[in-house]
Amino acid sequence: MEKALCRVCLSKTAIKSLFDAVDEIQYCAKLKKCVKIEIHENDGLPDCICECCVNELNLAYDFVTRCEISDKTLRYLKYQDSKEDGSKDQCIGENQCQESEIVFDLEIKEELDVKCDELLQNYDTDILYADISKLGYSDEDTSITKGDKKSMRKPKRNQKNDKRTKTGPLRCELCGQLTMSQSALETHMRTHTGEKPFVCDTCQAQFRTKGSLKRHFEAKHSDKRERKFTCETCGSSFYRKNDIIIHIRLHTNEKPYVCPYCSKSFSQIASLTRHKRVHTGEKPFSCPICGKRFNDRNLVKKHQSVHSDERKFTCHLCNKSVKSRTTLNTHMSVHSNEKCNICSFCGMAFTMKGNLTSHIRRAHSEKSGHCSICFKSYSDIEAHMRKHTGEKPFLCKLCEKSFAAQRSLSHHMVFKHKNATKFKCAIPDCTKAFPTAKMLEYHLFKHHNKNDTPYICQHCSRGFYRPSDLTRHQKVCHLDAHPKIIL
Structure with missing residues (x-):
């Protein structure tokens, strides 16, 4: 055989x-x-x-x-x-x-x-x-964590009349996770609140648990700690036996932790825990500013840049500033003019992966096609042709207004019927209401605080009530300040 x-x-x-x-x-x-x-x-x-x-x-x-x-x-x-x-x-x-x-x-x-x-x-x-x-x-x-062990300490055997309080497990009201004691629940809640009460006396670094602080101190500030465990393959040394066990899996490609949902395997149990949240939908980490939830702590840090106008990373070729290093690396491909993203259907090459995705959706999907009237390609040629024919097959049942696309009808239902009065103006004698917070903000600036324009042009100091108006102004009036790069 x-x-x-x-x-x-x-x-x-x-x-x-x-x-x-x-x-x-x-x-x-x-x-x-x-x-x-x-x-x-x-x-x-x-x-x-x-x-x-x-x-x-x-x-x-x-x-x-x-x-x-x-x-x-x-x-x-x-x-x-x-x-x-x-x-x-x-x-x-x-x-x-x-x-x-x-x-x-x-x-x-x-x-x-x-x-x-x-x-x-x-x-x-x-x-x-x-x-x-x-x-x-x-x-x-x-x-089991140290807090759990303390609350679940085994009773003394020679204690005959042991009257222990029988309390069940405690459930987190935010994500539903079970903990085995009140102290363990308090420790878990810090993942939601972001509280870090344990501070390193040497470098002022903050941690959620006492164990994390102890490991930090041993790794960064302890002179007595020795790297006793050395990898025979690459020579890397580690403080703990568990660390070298995990490291050796890089050489052996051993992945003992298997996902019960999709059979994908991992070398560390922490990686498996993060991966399983993709299947379960669990999102234990939340943004402290807007409350948006995520399944990974690192995603919260990445998301928080949305709430900040700070742009730490600057392109050394055109001085454009961006919020993250990933965005900067993506931007640098514009200057290199390397078109590495090639369409497998027609062979066209693109600098940005997103442009390739848009191209495939527009030119090579099942609904895509080329318009014989305006000579352009569209991702949904049937919906586009309605612009030329004037056909509007999607009818609103509440006001009988018709639309050429289902998306337009859905947008109409939300803005005109379902959430039309969700955000009301709090100014006395003003009865205006709007479906979104942005529309209410624009109303307040334009009608109740006319002297305050929050979006200022950096070239001519002209003010605008909406960011879209500022963007449009800069493209029309200050095009020379930001020359377009033709690829």
Whole structure:
């Protein structure tokens, strides 16, 4: 048989051996745990598996392991409940669940964090942590924060009359995330408020948690810290063992954290956490100015430039200033005249990727076409031809006004019928109302504060009430100040 034949799907793209081990577990062992088949070396059958089947196998193995963990844990908890009720000898399912029989395999200890999240829905936190501790897990096996450990501290065994307060998990009102204590909830809320109460005495850097401050101090200001862990491949050294483990994955291309939604894998669990928000729609980070929510903290920082007029980055060729380095890099391609974006349909080249996208939509989409009247190409030739014919097939049911495009009808419904009076003028004796805040702002400047024009031309000091009016003025009157670059 062909060596590249996959043992599972029989495709000819198998690249990994079934006897290779990931996290000390062979693929064949995972396969045996999920399905009842026998796999042996030199049995004459294909001994490889393709990348696609590896991802599916990891998902199936994780699911089976999670079921086993949950079953053992629930049976143990039920045994504990029956023990407290005086019915220790009660049968649990088909087998007697005795405390000495609850032994977890080392290979599935990493699933504790998943199990904790699932059990949080039904069990009191104090009882849960006490029961988990009895199962043989150490602090290093869990992903529970220091605040959680403090609130879930295991009670003393010789304390007979332990009257603990049984409080359930606390849920964040903003994003719905569960926390196991009040202190953990307060720490989590700082991701929404942006509060950073822990300050470094040396450099005044601020942090949300005490642990982050400690790691910062050890990395930046501690003289006793040594880089004890060195990579044998590239020679890079690290302070912590966990850091070098993550670094080595760059050389081995190991990605042990698999997305349960799309099978995409990652080398770090933090990357997987950020990626899963794309599927779940969770957006735990919000802009402190406008409240807009994002699924990544870095996106909040990038978004905040919208609220600022500061332009830190300047082009050294034309002195144009922009807000971000990414925008500056995009702008520099205008001067280089490198047209790297080539249309795969007609071969036309463009400097900007956005121009290529617009070109494909306008000239090569299913609805696009060339107008025989005005000799131009349009992304929707049928809608464009209505401008020449005067046809308006989209009718408003409220005022019977007709439009040539569906987008125009939708715009009309929002501005004239649904939100026509959403923003009302607060000036006494003024009954005007507008569908948008920008229109209300223009009304206030023009009719109630005529002496104040917020948008000033930098060339002639003429004032305008709207930014669009200022842009139009600069294009007409000061074209020489900003010469157009022809590509």
